[in-house]
Amino acid sequence: MTSPQDRPLIVVSGATGNIGRSLVGRLLADGAAVRALTRDPARAGLPAAAETVRADLTGTGDLAPLLAGADALFLNLAAGGDAAAVAVLDAAVRAGVRRVVLNSSMAVTGTPADDTHFIARLHAGLERAVRDSGLEWTVVRGGNYATNALAWAPSIRAAGVVREAHPGAQSVPVHEADLADVAAVALLDRTGTHLGRAYVVTGPERMTLAQQVAAIGRATGREIRVEQISEEEAAEAMVGRYLTKEAARELVRMFGATVDAPPFPVSDAVEQVTGRPARTFARWAEDHAADFT
Known part of the structure; x- marks a missing residue:
């Protein structure tokens, strides 16, 4: 995953949330360019090095310009709900984004139980949409x-x-910093180690x-x-x-x-992905x- 100066551009949805804010800082520290999506850039309080962009993901406007030139997308259902998340994913496909890392839930099991479990219902459909998108993907199932x-x-x-x-x-x-660290490793992965993986992170x-x-x-x-x-x-x-x-x-x-x-159970995914304990x-x-x- 490269950009003209070998500096990938990562779009972060939900950038002012707990995970998103940590992720923006981690990606910048790792040398990535970051486009942070937020409803109110003036109040976002994000690092100046990030490109902070106004984005109402629940609106009817074209979302593709928000993804233009991006290498990867961090997708968070909490940034606007399931319909908004699907719209952002579709926009990423149209914009030519290569990779998506989805913030999901460990309640998702990939079994019929996902249709009846309250939290799993909110995330399982979006996981399916990500897998079917044609993009490279990694799922971070937070505890x-x-x-x-x-x-x-x-x-x-x-x-x-x-x-x-x-x-x-x-x-x-x-x-939240551990969830952000796992997501950052997957977003910046150059070896393909984390592609097609769903990590349960506790x-x-x-x-x-x-x-x-x-x-x-x-x-x-x-x-x-x-x-x-x-x-x-x-x-x-x-x-x-x-x-x-x-x-x-x-x-x-x-x-x-x-x-x-x-x-x-207790998961060792943080150490497995980042190389240090949770x-x-x-x-x-x-x-x-x-x-x-």
């Missing part, structure tokens, strides 16, 4: 994002409390929600208590722009199912301590 813990920040700052229906729910939280250790709260307490030097609430209260708190009440209920029930039977949740809490104080 539970450590950044989900940022939802606790307002209540921690205000009252030193986290309210959850299932404090014993287990996951393997992954640092952190290095399984933790309960209560253990994550304790790690945030240690990182911030604060006493943080965990208060158990009903599933209905938890679902109500999760409802937002992209999450209906029924979808929130399904998520809360899924979390509850992990208390006694954690659904996913960052711990304790490291994530230290990196984000200011968000909770």
Whole structure:
């Protein structure tokens, strides 16, 4: 994958999101040119070395100019939803982009269960579209994002409390910088090692929600208590722009199912792809301590 000065141009959708922001910095550090797509360039706060471009991926305009001259695309469903992601993928094909790296979810299994699992449904169709696009591809199936813990920040700052229906729910939280590092390696891969691969990317250790709260307490030097609430209260708190009440209920029930039977193993994909171990949740809490104080 080359450009006129042997400097590939990578388009990053969702560039101001947690993964996208880390990815922009990593790609620039690795010597790539970056075109960062965002709704509001003036407020993006991205490095000056990046070409920050206004892009409403949910609109009706032609998206192909956003991909012009690009070697590769980082595609994130969170940047506008599934329809927008498919439109960006189609535009990449028309623009002659060679490679796409898709940010997906470890909930996708490639089995009929993908049609009934809430999170898998959101990503499996886009994975199929990527595979069918004719582009070189790599899929990064992230586990539970450590950044989900940022939802606790307002209540921690205000009252030193986290309210959850299932404090014993287990996951393997992954640092957004690790997801970005894996994506960067795949985007810049010159050997073909990562083409046609779907990597399940997790952190290095399984933790309960209560253990994550304790790690945030240690990182911030604060006493943080965990208060158990009903599933209905938890679902109500999760409802937002992209999450209906029924979808929130399904998520809360899924979390509850992990208390006694954690659904996913710990993956070594970060070390396999990048050559170094995955960052711990304790490291994530230290990196984000200011968000909770």
